Amino acid sequence: xxxxxxxxxxxxxxxxxxxxxxxxxxxxxxxxxxxxxxxxxxxxxxxxxxxxxxxxxxxxxxxxxxxxxxxxxxxxxxxxxxxxxxxxxxxxxxxxxxxxxxxxxxxxxxxxxxxxxxxxxxxxxxxxxxxxxxxxxxxxxxxxxxxxxxxxxxxxxxxxxxxxxxxxxxxxxxxxxxxxxxxxxxxxxxxxxxxxxxxxxxxxxxxxxxxxxxxxxxxxxxxxxxxxxxxxxxxxxxxxxxxxxxxxxxxxxxxxxxxxxxxxxxxxxxxxxxxxxxxxxxxxxx
Ligand SMILES: NC(=O)c1ccc[n+]([C@@H]2O[C@H](COP(=O)([O-])OP(=O)(O)OC[C@H]3O[C@@H](n4cnc5c(N)ncnc54)[C@H](OP(=O)(O)O)[C@@H]3O)[C@@H](O)[C@H]2O)c1
Numbered sequence: 001x002x003x004x005x006x007x008x009x010x011x012x013x014x015x016x017x018x019x020x021x022x023x024x025x026x027x028x029x030x031x032x033x034x035x036x037x038x039x040x041x042x043x044x045x046x047x048x049x050x051x052x053x054x055x056x057x058x059x060x061x062x063x064x065x066x067x068x069x070x071x072x073x074x075x076x077x078x079x080x081x082x083x084x085x086x087x088x089x090x091x092x093x094x095x096x097x098x099x100x101x102x103x104x105x106x107x108x109x110x111x112x113x114x115x116x117x118x119x120x121x122x123x124x125x126x127x128x129x130x131x132x133x134x135x136x137x138x139x140x141x142x143x144x145x146x147x148x149x150x151x152x153x154x155x156x157x158x159x160x161x162x163x164x165x166x167x168x169x170x171x172x173x174x175x176x177x178x179x180x181x182x183x184x185x186x187x188x189x190x191x192x193x194x195x196x197x198x199x200x201x202x203x204x205x206x207x208x209x210x211x212x213x214x215x216x217x218x219x220x221x222x223x224x225x226x227x228x229x230x231x232x233x234x235x236x237x238x239x240x241x242x243x244x245x246x247x248x249x250x251x252x253x254x255x256x257x258x259x260x261x262x263x264x265x266x267x268x269x270x271x272x273x274x275x276x277x278x279x280x281x282x283x284x285x286x
Pocket of ligand 1: 014017039064066093140197198200202203204
């Protein structure tokens, strides 16, 4: 029997890049894998590829633009209807924009998509994960978290916006979310970990109209890892018995690493949790 046989995994952003490679990895290990994307036809094509590469036909598609809270809520409902159990949630979707722009909810896009969407989706699926324990929540952050700062006075970059700063902040928020989530899930059998996938050759930042990262990507592309390699730590944290029960940790290259000093400040992570809950309209237990 394959190691993930009988397990159900949901991966956001499984139509390309790291998410799709992680889907192939986990489907190859026998898991039923749900992938998400914004376009039905693109997502179905990706599912067909994943099925062919993994030799596993148990790949499902969920469609939503996760920058919209209404869409996150609708999709979460569809996931709950489709999956009576959920063993692993991989929060993978993320992007970079050099110009400030807003979501349908009137929130700054980077913060909304990279941090608030996984925050909301996880909250909506948490009971199902807890009921399926032992379960795992894996969130794809970035080494950019180490340069991040949570600016509580200007979370949405209204006063001053830089794409890099917004991205760094959102990726630090991924780590803080993971640590606070781990604390909140201590007795539940559900673990929460975050990771840096390494510089990976994907479509990352291609939707930034200014293509601000393009010159950097052009220079570093030869040194970037393949999506399969970039997905290794995701697959490891989602499936390996070596990290059974491990929670509240940040990983890179399948090793635990120290994250930004501020991520260990429990008051700051708790404050970010409260602010995020308010922004997505979720009631927080203390
Ligand atoms: N690539 C790197 O070097 C690198 C380094 C560090 C961290 N990361 C992190 O790794 C994660 C994955 O990045 P990647 O490089 O694989 O990116 P990617 O190639 O751009 O893939 C992004 C995925 O997210 C989906 N997506 C994008 N916007 C969405 C939205 N608004 N709603 C729903 N789905 C959306 C895309 O699906 P559709 O287009 O089909 O909707 C696609 O499946 C991100 O969190 C990123 O911050 C990447």
